[in-house]
Amino acid sequence: MEQSGFKVQRNYRVLKYVVDIYGTLPTVLGDIGVVVACKNYEERWKVGMDVIKEMEMSAKALQASKIVVITTSDFSPNAVNYAERKGIKLIDKDDLLILAKKFSKKKETYENTEDYNEERVVEDDDEEYVPSQSSGSSFMSRGRKGSLSGRRRSEASNKLKSWSKTILGSTVGLIIIVLAVSTLVTYLINPNKALLGILRIFIAAVLSYGIVIALERDLMVTLIKGSTVFFVTLIIYIALIIFT
Numbered sequence: 001m002e003q004s005g006f007k008v009q010r011n012y013r014v015l016k017y018v019v020d021i022y023g024t025l026p027t028v029l030g031d032i033g034v035v036v037a038c039k040n041y042e043e044r045w046k047v048g049m050d051v052i053k054e055m056e057m058s059a060k061a062l063q064a065s066k067i068v069v070i071t072t073s074d075f076s077p078n079a080v081n082y083a084e085r086k087g088i089k090l091i092d093k094d095d096l097l098i099l100a101k102k103f104s105k106k107k108e109t110y111e112n113t114e115d116y117n118e119e120r121v122v123e124d125d126d127e128e129y130v131p132s133q134s135s136g137s138s139f140m141s142r143g144r145k146g147s148l149s150g151r152r153r154s155e156a157s158n159k160l161k162s163w164s165k166t167i168l169g170s171t172v173g174l175i176i177i178v179l180a181v182s183t184l185v186t187y188l189i190n191p192n193k194a195l196l197g198i199l200r201i202f203i204a205a206v207l208s209y210g211i212v213i214a215l216e217r218d219l220m221v222t223l224i225k226g227s228t229v230f231f232v233t234l235i236i237y238i239a240l241i242i243f244t
Contacts (some may be wrong), residue, residue, distance in 0.1 A: 007024050008026065009021075014061045015058065017054050021036035021064075022034075022036075023035075023036070025225070026171075027225075028172060028175070032224055033058045033066070034064055034065070035055055035062060036068045036069075037068070037070065039069070039070065039071040039073075041071055043073050043074070044073075046075055046076045047085045047149075049078050049079050051079070052069065052079050052082055052088060068090075070091040070096065084240055120141075125141070171214055171229060178213070182204045182207060185203050201234060204230060208229040208233060213226070
């Protein structure tokens with residue numbers, strides 16, 4: 001959750017209950033709250049209606065928009081039926097295994113990328129400090145300059161990637177990008193005035209959810225963030241239509 005921009009608080013007390021994880025996602029329209037219950041039960045014990053009701057009361061007190069209940073065992077049939085009707089997310093032991101496998105694969109990919117980058121840096125360093133004996137000082141100088149130039153390009157590329165990730169990870173940054181791109185596309189297409197507003201809204205919707213889907217893997221975060229970006233963009237376009 002923290003990687004998705006949520007501010008996370010653990011063992012959060014509300015009323016007479018304790019919420020295992022309380023996450024809030026700051027947006028331009030206000031904070032979006034998520035309450036999470038984590039139940040470490042043996043397989044013979046199932047999470048029942050008491051836990052679901054407790055989390056529902058906690059979410060109501062905190063005005064949270066999403067409830068998630070996670071367990072290492074399973075849920076009772078009544079709890080499953082009630083959660084489906086109320087839109088409560090349930091994650092049992094099988095779902096946990098799937099999530100763990102996905103996280104493991106993502107971590108291995110990240111570590112392999114880090115190892116590859118480290119090897120590239122070592123190779124660059126080796127090229128810099130192991131000159132040819134027969135080439136003379138001028139060749140050594142050119143080799144060192146080339147190595148330094150390559151390293152600077154790599155550092156600049158890493159900084160650019162970092163800035164891009166920061167901007168795209170920000171809700172405000174996404175809103176600005178969606179506004180700019182949708183306005184530019186409609187300007188290039190140059191439709192008639194009757195279609196201009198509809199086309200801008202359509203492009204904004206595609207960009208709002210498309211960019212977030214490309215960045216996020218959590219469906220809940222994708223829906224929340226994508227809807228926020230699109231809703232704010234829509235309000236701005238409506239305001240522009242009214243006041244211009």
